[in-house]
Amino acid sequence: MVPEVDAVTGAVARLVGTHAGDVRDVGAYAVLQGLLDGTPAAVGVMSPTMRYLYVNPALARMNGLPAEVHLGRTIGEVLPDLDAKEDVLRAVLRDGVPREATSSGTTHAGPPGRRWWHGAYHRLEHEGEVVGLAAVLLEVSESRRTQLELDAARRRLAVLDAAATRVGTTLDLVETCEELAELFVAELSDVATVDVFAVEGANGAPHQPLDMVRMWRAALSHRPGMSEQAAILRQPGENVDYQQGSMVPRALSERSPVVVNRAADEEMARQVSSPDRLAVFRSVGLHSVVALPLVARGSAIGMVTMSRHGAADEFSPEDVILARDLARRGAISVDNARRYAHEHDIALALQHALLAAPDAPHPDIELASRYRPAGSSVEVGGDWYDAVALSGGRTLLAVGDVMGHGVQAAVEMSQFRALLRVQARSDLEPHEILAAVDRTSTKAGIERVASCLLVLVDPATDTVTFASAGHLPPLLVGPGDAAELVDVPVGPPLGTGFGGYGSVRRRSDPDRVLVMYTDGLVERRGEDIGESLQRLTRVGLTAETPLVRLVDTVIARMITDKPEDDIAVLAARRRPSAPDRT
The missing domain is CATH 3.60.40.10 (PPM-type phosphatase domain)
Structure with missing residues (x-):
C-alpha cells in the first residue's frame, strides 16, 4: 500500500476512535463498516491527491472491478471512459463546501452505452487537517434517459414548429428551398443543400446523362465561417449529377434517409456524387453526410443533403429522426411552391399570348x-x-x-x-x-x-x-x-x-x-x-x-x-x- 494510503487509513481509524483492546470502539467501527458495506449507495473515500482509499461493495459492483483494484489509483486510471466532474471534486477539497454533480460515461460493468450517476461530495478533516474526500453516488441512468427523451421530444416539436413558421412563407420555389436549407443549418448541420428534379430542356439540361441522376440545385446554406466548405459544392442554379448507387439515388429510391458517418475513403467515394470529387470533399474536412428525400403526395420531388465537417460530431440516430421529420414538413412547402410555379408559368404564358x-x-x-x-x-x-x-x-x-x-x-x-x-x-x-x-x-x-x-x-x-x-x-x-x-x-x-x-x-x-x-x-x-x-x-x-x-x-x-x-x-x-x- 502506498504511504498516503497508510496515512489516511490511520487518520480514518483515529476518527472512529479505534484502539487495541477497546471493545466499544471496535464494535463502533464494525457497525460503521457494516453500514458502508451494506448500503446500496456507492460510497468511496479518496485522498487529497484524488486517489481511492476506500471503495464499498456497491461502488465496486458499479465500476465492475474489485475494491482492491481501486486502491491507490485515480478515477481516470480505473475508469478512463468516465466524465467524473473532477473539477467539482477539487473545488470541494479546496474550499470544503459540499457539492453535488452528475457524472456520466461507461464502466467495466452494466449494460453497454452511456450511464449517469448523481454524486454528493464532502471534505474529510481531522484536527484541522484535510485527510480526504467522501463520495456517495446513486445511479440515475433511467431518469436521465427519460429526461433526455423528453428534451429531444421538446426539441423536435420546437424545430417542427419553426418549420411551420419559417419554411413556405412565400410560394416562390427558390425562396422556399432557401428557407428549408437555412433551417437545416440552424438546427442540424454545417452545410445543407436542397435539390429538385431538373426540368427537361431547362437550366441548361436538355438531356440527363446516362447512369446518372440529374437534379437542379435550388438552395445552399452554411454556418458562418464555412464559406470554403460551401464553395466546393455546386451552386444554386446549377445542375448536379449523382452517380447511380450513391446515397442520393438510394435515398430517392428507398424514400428514406441514407447516413454515411465517418466512412473510409473507399466507401465515401461510392456515396458522394462522383468519386473524382472525394479528394475535394476531404480537403475541407467533410466526414459525415445524410441524404434525405423530399417526398410529397406520394412522389419524390427533391433532396436535402446535410454534412458535418472538422471537429463536429457525426450524425446521431436522434439527429436523423429529427432531420427526417423536418424533411417531411419541408417537402409539403416545396411541393406547394413547385405546383404554384407550374400554374403561374401557365397563367403567365396564357396572359402573354392573349395580351x-x-x-x-x-x-x-x-x-x-x-x-x-x-x-x-x-x-x-x-x-x-x-x-x-x-x-x-x-x-x-x-x-x-x-x-x-x-x-x-x-x-x-x-x-x-x-x-x-x-x-x-x-x-x-x-x-x-x-x-x-x-x-x-x-x-x-x-x-x-x-x-x-x-x-x-x-x-x-x-x-x-x-x-x-x-x-x-x-x-x-x-x-x-x-x-x-x-x-x-x-x-x-x-x-x-x-x-x-x-x-x-x-x-x-x-x-x-x-x-x-x-x-x-x-x-x-x-x-x-x-x-x-x-x-x-x-x-x-x-x-x-x-x-x-x-x-x-x-x-x-x-x-x-x-x-x-x-x-x-x-x-x-x-x-x-x-x-x-x-
Whole structure:
C-alpha cells in the first residue's frame, strides 16, 4: 500500500476512535463498516491527491472491478471512459463546501452505452487537517434517459414548429428551398443543400446523362465561417449529377434517409456524387453526410443533403429522426411552391399570348405599352390594355383589370377584351360601350368583375372622351414636368349588372401624353390611394420624352421594390394631322 494510503487509513481509524483492546470502539467501527458495506449507495473515500482509499461493495459492483483494484489509483486510471466532474471534486477539497454533480460515461460493468450517476461530495478533516474526500453516488441512468427523451421530444416539436413558421412563407420555389436549407443549418448541420428534379430542356439540361441522376440545385446554406466548405459544392442554379448507387439515388429510391458517418475513403467515394470529387470533399474536412428525400403526395420531388465537417460530431440516430421529420414538413412547402410555379408559368404564358400587343391604332395615334408581372411569388392577374381603330379616324384605347389572379383571371380577361372589341365597333360612346359590356358579360356568366377605363380619341373633332368602370383616373403629362389626373365619372365595375356609366369630354392636345395604367402601378400596402395618385403626378415625367422611355420611366420611379401586383401601362400621344387628312 502506498504511504498516503497508510496515512489516511490511520487518520480514518483515529476518527472512529479505534484502539487495541477497546471493545466499544471496535464494535463502533464494525457497525460503521457494516453500514458502508451494506448500503446500496456507492460510497468511496479518496485522498487529497484524488486517489481511492476506500471503495464499498456497491461502488465496486458499479465500476465492475474489485475494491482492491481501486486502491491507490485515480478515477481516470480505473475508469478512463468516465466524465467524473473532477473539477467539482477539487473545488470541494479546496474550499470544503459540499457539492453535488452528475457524472456520466461507461464502466467495466452494466449494460453497454452511456450511464449517469448523481454524486454528493464532502471534505474529510481531522484536527484541522484535510485527510480526504467522501463520495456517495446513486445511479440515475433511467431518469436521465427519460429526461433526455423528453428534451429531444421538446426539441423536435420546437424545430417542427419553426418549420411551420419559417419554411413556405412565400410560394416562390427558390425562396422556399432557401428557407428549408437555412433551417437545416440552424438546427442540424454545417452545410445543407436542397435539390429538385431538373426540368427537361431547362437550366441548361436538355438531356440527363446516362447512369446518372440529374437534379437542379435550388438552395445552399452554411454556418458562418464555412464559406470554403460551401464553395466546393455546386451552386444554386446549377445542375448536379449523382452517380447511380450513391446515397442520393438510394435515398430517392428507398424514400428514406441514407447516413454515411465517418466512412473510409473507399466507401465515401461510392456515396458522394462522383468519386473524382472525394479528394475535394476531404480537403475541407467533410466526414459525415445524410441524404434525405423530399417526398410529397406520394412522389419524390427533391433532396436535402446535410454534412458535418472538422471537429463536429457525426450524425446521431436522434439527429436523423429529427432531420427526417423536418424533411417531411419541408417537402409539403416545396411541393406547394413547385405546383404554384407550374400554374403561374401557365397563367403567365396564357396572359402573354392573349395580351400580346395592342392592335394598331390609326396613324394619328402613337402608342407604347408595358406589361410587368408581379413575380413568381404572386399569382398572375387579369390586367390588359388594347387599342381599336374605329371608323372616321377614331381610336378607342382601353385598360382593364379582372378581379383575382391565376389562370381563370387570365381567361376571363380575354373574354372582357373580346366583348369590348365587339361593342366598340357599334359606333357607341365610351359610356355606352361599358354599359353594353356590363350587360353582356352578366348574361354570358362571366364570374369575375373587372375595372376598365376607355378613352376615345377623335382627331376629326379634336376631342378625347373618357369613361370609367371602377378604374383609376388617367394621367395627362404636359410639357416640362406638368402632370394632372383627369377627373372621370366612375361607374361600377363590369360584370355587376348595375350599369350607370358616364363620360367626360375634353379637347385633344397633341402636346400632352395620356398615360393609362392598372392599380399595380400605384397601390401600396399601408398607403392611402389618394397619396399614391398624388405621388404619380410628381414622378417628373415630360411629354417630350419618347413614349417607350416614358413608360419605362414611370414604372421605374413608381416601383422601387418588388411589385405587389401586376402592372399594365399604356401611353398614347396624338400626332399632328396632315393638311389633307380627314
